[in-house]
Amino acid sequence: APEGVQLWKVSVDGRRAERVGHGDRPSWPAWMPDQHLACIVMAGGRPRLAAPCDAAPVVMTPDVDVVGPLAITPDGAAAYFASPNDRGFVDLWRLDRATARATRITGFSRDTYAPSVARDGTVLFRTQSYRTHVAEWRDGQSRPLTSYQAETPWWHPTRPWVSVTYG
Numbered sequence: 183a184p185e186g187v188q189l190w191k192v193s194v195d196g197r198r199a200e201r202v203g204h205g206d207r208p209s210w211p212a213w214m215p216d217q218h219l220a221c222i223v224m225a226g227g228r229p230r231l232a233a234p235c236d237a238a239p240v241v242m243t244p245d246v247d248v249v250g251p252l253a254i255t256p257d258g259a260a261a262y263f264a265s266p267n268d269r270g271f272v273d274l275w276r277l278d279r280a281t282a283r284a285t286r287i288t289g290f291s292r293d294t295y296a297p298s299v300a301r302d303g304t305v306l307f308r309t310q311s312y313r314t315h316v317a318e319w320r321d322g323q324s325r326p327l328t329s330y331q332a333e334t335p336w337w338h339p340t341r342p343w344v345s346v347t348y349g
Contacts, residue, residue, distance in 0.1 A: 189221060189235060202235045210250025211235065215258040222248050222263075231261060231277065242277060242284040253297040253305070262287075262297035262305055274307050316346050 189208040192199045202208070206224040214220050220233035230239035231248045249264040249272050259279055264272035265286070272295050274288040288294040292310040299305050315328045316335045327335070332346040 189219070191219060208232070208235055210252050212252035212254050212261075214254050215256060220252055220254055220261060222250050222252065231263060233261060233279065240277065240279075240282055242282050244284060246275060246284055249295065251296050253299045255299050255303060256301050262299065262307070264293070264295035264297075271310075274305075316344070 187207045187209070189202050189211055190199055191202050202211070202219050202221075208221045208223050211219040211221045214233060216234075218234035220231065221235035222229050223232045223235070223239055224230070225239040229248045231242070231252065232239045233254070246265040249266065251263075253262040254260070255262075261277040261279060263275055263277070265275050265284075267273050267289075269291075271291075271293045273286050273290075274294040274297060275284050276287050277284045288307070288309070290309055294307055294309045296308040297305055298307070314331055314333050315326050316332045317324050317326045327344065328346060330348065332348050334347040336345045338344070
């Protein structure tokens, strides 16, 4: 829209449409048990959780940025989201909606994000644990050529050199 991004809830048959997310740049909608949508909005230049999406953003303790996707528990008591850590990755967090207390629930060496909550309250999330190396196959044996994350090997056509992508 001319005034910026909008979030709309549209009936399956397309006959009813309702604008939801009246905050700044609503994103990552998630259904709440009462059929309202929670979402992430920008507030003071920082991404915050609004639940429902057209309400004022939640003031959490501690005050952390919110990264989607979001997930809301079946009883609506908690929300799950990712938030950046000081190592340059994201950790999974749980917000107790009654107290506005946010608790970090993961602290892995890589990203943890994209929560989903089952009916019984079980939380599934994505964790990034990416390990790869380049190996050679010679005389029926595989031997690693790199001890760091590397892929996409390419042998030089005339020299005993190999190039790889790193990271």
